[in-house]
Structure formats: structure tokens, C-alpha cells
Amino acid sequence: EDPEPPLGINVLEATFKWRPNYVSDDMLINADKDANNWLHYGKDYQATRFSQLRQVTQDNVKKLVPKWNLSFGVNDAQDSQTTVVNGRIYVTASQNKVFSIDGATGRMLWKYERSLPGDLGPRLCCEAVNRGVAVYKDMVYMATLDTHVVALNNTTGKVVWEKKLGDYTTGEIYTSMPLVADGKIVVGNSGGDVGANVGKITALDPDTGEIVWQTTTRPTDAKDPNAKTWANDSWRTGGSSAWLTGNYDPKSNTIYWGVGNPTPDFDPSVRKGDNLYSNSTLMMDARTGKIKNHFQYTPNDAWDYDGNNETILVDDEKGRKVWLHGDRNGHLYSIDRVTGKCNWVVPIARVNWVTGFSDNCRPIVNPEKVPGYDKIAKDIAPILDGGKEWHPAAYSPKTKLLYVPYIDSSMDIQAKKMEWKRGEWFLSSKVLKANPYTGGIKAFNATTGEVVWSRPQSTPATSGMLATAGGVVFAGDAEGWFHAMRDDTGEALWRFNVGTGIHGNPTTFTVDGKQYVAIVYGPGGGSLWPLVYDELFKHQNRGGGMMIFGLSE
Numbered sequence: 001e002d003p004e005p006p007l008g009i010n011v012l013e014a015t016f017k018w019r020p021n022y023v024s025d026d027m028l029i030n031a032d033k034d035a036n037n038w039l040h041y042g043k044d045y046q047a048t049r050f051s052q053l054r055q056v057t058q059d060n061v062k063k064l065v066p067k068w069n070l071s072f073g074v075n076d077a078q079d080s081q082t083t084v085v086n087g088r089i090y091v092t093a094s095q096n097k098v099f100s101i102d103g104a105t106g107r108m109l110w111k112y113e114r115s116l117p118g119d120l121g122p123r124l125c126c127e128a129v130n131r132g133v134a135v136y137k138d139m140v141y142m143a144t145l146d147t148h149v150v151a152l153n154n155t156t157g158k159v160v161w162e163k164k165l166g167d168y169t170t171g172e173i174y175t176s177m178p179l180v181a182d183g184k185i186v187v188g189n190s191g192g193d194v195g196a197n198v199g200k201i202t203a204l205d206p207d208t209g210e211i212v213w214q215t216t217t218r219p220t221d222a223k224d225p226n227a228k229t230w231a232n233d234s235w236r237t238g239g240s241s242a243w244l245t246g247n248y249d250p251k252s253n254t255i256y257w258g259v260g261n262p263t264p265d266f267d268p269s270v271r272k273g274d275n276l277y278s279n280s281t282l283m284m285d286a287r288t289g290k291i292k293n294h295f296q297y298t299p300n301d302a303w304d305y306d307g308n309n310e311t312i313l314v315d316d317e318k319g320r321k322v323w324l325h326g327d328r329n330g331h332l333y334s335i336d337r338v339t340g341k342c343n344w345v346v347p348i349a350r351v352n353w354v355t356g357f358s359d360n361c362r363p364i365v366n367p368e369k370v371p372g373y374d375k376i377a378k379d380i381a382p383i384l385d386g387g388k389e390w391h392p393a394a395y396s397p398k399t400k401l402l403y404v405p406y407i408d409s410s411m412d413i414q415a416k417k418m419e420w421k422r423g424e425w426f427l428s429s430k431v432l433k434a435n436p437y438t439g440g441i442k443a444f445n446a447t448t449g450e451v452v453w454s455r456p457q458s459t460p461a462t463s464g465m466l467a468t469a470g471g472v473v474f475a476g477d478a479e480g481w482f483h484a485m486r487d488d489t490g491e492a493l494w495r496f497n498v499g500t501g502i503h504g505n506p507t508t509f510t511v512d513g514k515q516y517v518a519i520v521y522g523p524g525g526g527s528l529w530p531l532v533y534d535e536l537f538k539h540q541n542r543g544g545g546m547m548i549f550g551l552s553e
């Protein structure tokens, strides 16, 4: 019996089954072998988004039907995904709501609704999004828009502690799922496009919320050796937030964490230099937070390409230990995860801001595509949202393919001089125009970077990917279609329209021995998407939720 009475809405079944919900360190470390649960942002510490489940196959996937649905009761953008422990589902909605649900019935066990400050709105780059909760031991952890980490009891939803990490009036917010690594709760901040807000990654004690370490992603002091990579002390207003969840290698005790764009976004002339560590993946010591190494994808970024996207830890067929990273700058990278050196780089989508690469995959920039004050740089590809947005790719150890959601589009930009003001957007653009979007899914050979198959679509790819041992790959799109395709050819197998756009990440797990597939749906948060997006999808209704699919009986 549940020690606390559930809230009791969405009741499909009168009886309640107790489901153990304690998450141990061993469960977290062995999540790559655990078919039943979904414990990490990327399913396992390697961030593969691959499930060993094979009840849903290429043959029977057309029998998938909705089993139950949860309405979030909010209209904002929905970027979230489930965390699943022994059939209990934890999911967040925008506005920092958390729901605990019985996976078999959809019955709500508890919900937590944060009361957010009324003046938060104008400071949000991408609506009031949240990307999910971490569950560790007997607690649930969420990072909030008003810069707190809140710890809830995972059985009752009651607040155990709260820790304030910043000041939302500066533009700093938190939108992503915490990472549990080395016994600590690790979070990264958002708000990079509101320049003063320094990127930071913070590790907290899970029991008390005390800060164990905090690492900043760019200089905060002129004595920092990286200050030389920002001309005229431009690091002072240099952004470089840490807004997506990193991942972890327990063997080397290394955390991999991405860093976003420098600010002002579109005027690189006022911050000459490489602007370290903007647009990089950091390799950090999980014990101390010390930066051991890094790889920078876009030095002196002029296009808001960020560098936050996920790193997927793969041992490739040449025996190399690598991370694979699809960047907003339109390229897929294989980086040696021991040395931090680049193995190869290939395009994901249409790209014209580079003319090639020099040593260690350093881009050679096409000067025509760099925004300046005196003319509009036209048709820069990719668009600021990226050749791949933040939506994570999946890697299947069965096919050895990486499944990447891509966007084909371009933008026109003219820069302008701009003074930084506390808590305000710091883009420095006079003209910022998006050109029409398409996109799709591409499957890459994880060892060579060759494209094995491609499924173009008329809309940008706006959900994360899920790969399964059953040979089925799942993805959603901005028109609301939730798709299943073959992992080896990309051939379409099944689809279902959820009634609004999909911008969350699919997951799969078992409840009482049966495989389910979950998708969070609702409009997207993408920063400047309304430029084109509103036009494309103005027929769509808002409203978000989560739909759970299972095989019909």
C-alpha cells in the first residue's frame, strides 16, 4: 500500500499496486543493461537512447495503440520525457509541474506545481520549458525556471529541500534534467542569450542540496588564461550557458557537458578570439568539477550554433573510445573521448558557413556568411536552430548506426552594435530572417560517418530519437506525427497523430512485464522558431501532455 493517499484524478482502476521506487547507484551504472526502466536523460550513462526491449518488433509495431493519456493542463511548450522506475512514471510539464503516475493505468499518484514569479515570462528565451526529472535513491530532483533545484520525496511528492542557485532577474533559468553522477546531482544553467549570465555547472549533495562544486564555462576573472580568447574583456558579457544535460563515464569518473554560444550572438567583431569554452564539450572530473579537457566545435561563433548538444559514448568498430556529437553548426563529430581529439567530421544537413576543416576538425569559415554591420549576410546554412537542434540522437549497438534528427534551413543576418543591459536579450542583430524549413532523419555509420539511410520530411525534425532491440526506431515531428521506422532501412512502419506538435523525447520501458512507448507532446520552445514556425503551424492547437502506447491485445 502507498503510505500516502494518491491525489486521485485520472483513476482508471480502483486498486493501487505498490511499485518499489528506490534507485541505487548500481541501477544507475547498469542502466545500459536494464530494459525495464528509463533512469537517465539518455537512457544510460552513455546516452544511447537504445532499449534492449524487443516485444515491439518490425512485424507487430503496427499494432501499437494508445493505452492512456495524461493532459498536463498547460499551454506552453513541452520538451520533456519520462523517467521510469519499476512501472512508476515521473514526467514534467512546462511551468515546472511534476507528475508521478502509475504506468499500468495512467492513475496519478501525486503532482507538484511550482509557484513561479509573475515577471519571469519576458526573460524566457524558449517558453517555460522543462526537460524532466532525475530520480535517485528515494528522491526526485527538478531544476526550475526560477533557478532552484528542488528535491521531492519520490513516493509522496513532498518537498524535502530547495536550493537557490542564481537570480532569474539576470536572465538565468534552468530547463534541463539533472544528471546523477558520482553520488551528486549535477545541473547546468540556461539564459546564454542574455549575456551577463555566466554558464555554470553545479554539483549538489543529494541529501541536503549543499553545493559540492561549481564550475563556470567562461572566464569570470581577467587572470583566467581563457580571458585571452575574448578580445577587450568581452568575456564579461559572454554568455556560454550549460543548458542541456551532460553524461558520465563512471570508469574514468568523467562528466561530459556541453557549453552554449557566446554573446552577443551575431556580432563576433566585439569578441575576437576563440571565446573559450563557448560551443564546446567539457570533460570534467566528477569529484571536483575540474575541467580536464575540452573540444570546441565553433570557435568565435557568429550564428548562435551553441555546442550543448548531447555526446553519445560509443566504442566504435575500429576499437576507438569516442563520443559522437551532432552539433547545431550542421556537423556530426567523432571525438576520441580519452584524448579529446577529433577523428572525423561530416555534414548532417545543408551547410555553407565553412569551406573546409583544418587540423583537429577546426572549421575554416566562409567569410561571406559572417554577419557584419554593413550588409545582410544571406542564406547562411544552417539556421540558428541548427542543422540539428537540441533534440537528442540515438545509437543502436545492434545496427551500429546513429539516428540523427536534422533540419535543413538557412537565415539572413545583419549585425548591429549593441550595449549590454542587465537581464535583456543580447543578440546584436539588425536583421534576422529565417528561410523555410524542411528536415528529416538520417542514419550514420558510427565508425565512418557515412550516411546509411535518410528519410526527408517536409517539416523540421523536432523530437529526440529512440532505438530498440526490436529493430524499431521512433521519432516525432512538428505536425504531431509519432513515427516508427525500421532501424536498418528507415522504412516507415507505423504512425499516429497526437493532435499537436511533438518536441519531447520518446522513451520505452516495461510495466508489469509489458513494453510501452511514451511520447510527450505539445508545441516547441525553440527560441526564434516563431519567425517561420508560426506560419507553418498556425493551424495547430496548443495544449500538451503525454501519450502511452502499447500493443493491442
Ligand SMILES: O=C(O)c1cc(C(=O)O)c2c(n1)C(=O)C(=O)c1cc(C(=O)O)[nH]c1-2
Residues within 6 Å of the ligand: 077, 079, 125, 126, 129, 174, 175, 189, 190, 191, 192, 193, 241, 242, 243, 260, 261, 304, 306, 384, 385, 390, 503, 524, 525, 526, 527, 528
Ligand atoms: O543559450 C541558452 O541558454 C539557451 C537555452 C535554451 C533552453 O534552456 O531551452 C535554448 C537555447 N539557448 C537555444 O538556443 C535554443 O535554440 C533553444 C530551443 C529550445 C527549446 O525549448 O526548444 N530551448 C532553447
